Amino acid sequence: MAAWAASNSLVSMRKYTFGEILELPDRFRRSFINSLHGLRPALLLGSRSADGHENLAIFSQILHIGANPPLTGVLFRPDTVERHSLQNIRETGFFTLNNVTEEMAEAAHQTSARYPRAQSEFKAVQLKAQYKDDFTAPFVESSTIQIGLKLQSEMPIDANGTILVIGKIEVIYLPENAQSEDGLVRHHIAGSLAAAGLDMYFSPQPLARFSYAKPDLPLKNIEY
């Protein structure tokens, strides 16, 4: 790995132009461009239809929109299995996001199969739904980080028909020692996996945490 970084001129670099990308086989292009930018959060979205059918689906297209108020963005492709989740969110206004740990990886990936709407992915993949306090959408019991959200708005993305759903964070549950004294969530303690593309999963391997950067001041390593 050090060799790459030291000089990428030492390795054989491949170039793809826009035109070449368009001419790639569909599956190759989908896997390529979907995984291109790097690691993303692997999260399970829990929801329930108005008539009580539970749904669980894995998502990695997540944006931190803002902290005050706390807002989360989730990108939906309405033509896939994600449509059940979106229907439920529209019907009830509530959903949950739950982290995926190593023990849950296979079950979490299995939620991407096209189950009928009446069939609960919780049951199909054997992840237990958990209802807490008055929150009406199901959490994933084995997740160490659980977030309850309320639909705030939807933004259609004209370029390709995807939809950015923005949720207001109503409640967060996490282990006390999975948060540093200054607020940072310690995903290496919580065991939160990351995803790349449609099918690849990574464990969180902490490298460094740096102090707030200022011009002409050296960075310090700070505790995580």
Add this chain to the structure above:
Amino acid sequence: MAAWAASNSLVSMRKYTFGEILELPDRFRRSFINSLHGLRPALLLGSRSADGHENLAIFSQILHIGANPPLTGVLFRPDTVERHSLQNIRETGFFTLNNVTEEMAEAAHQTSARYPRAQSEFKAVQLKAQYKDDFTAPFVESSTIQIGLKLQSEMPIDANGTILVIGKIEVIYLPENAQSEDGLVRHHIAGSLAAAGLDMYFSPQPLARFSYAKPDLPLKNIEY
């Protein structure tokens, strides 16, 4: 870590409600909510103003919008140092995204300092700008994955004034062996770091890659 996943009821869970989140100290809340969802891509955005000043800034708020055509979303907070990047993109229409490897981590984080617009972060943090073919925005020479983009559209997010900038991928450079035969980008080979929150960095530690999920079919591990 296994103990968490087996039963989070064994550990002390902390609950935060919406009201409690609003009352947290600003810096604690920012660090908490920004890091909450998990790992994100750590990417350096390279740009140049109309009068030739180079800019380099670290970003982790990235969406894969679509593969056909290949589109990338970048979320901007216009009130921060990111505004220089946004100004440059508006002036010229072009920018680059470049992965961050372990050797570049400290320099990449240092780009988040508030340098004057006339000062090049490339020079300030000692990362070399690279111009390739006819692309007018600067790449980062030491990055193993380099993406050249053209501004396609801007979507203001009413909830809090952030802006989702959508770019069309014009060109991609990556090492030949950092891509699997079926298209997946192998970030563990490319050495692409992930980020959580504003200041924490993770190395890519591959865990598993699973086959396409179908109801009632067991998953297989596939090669990465």
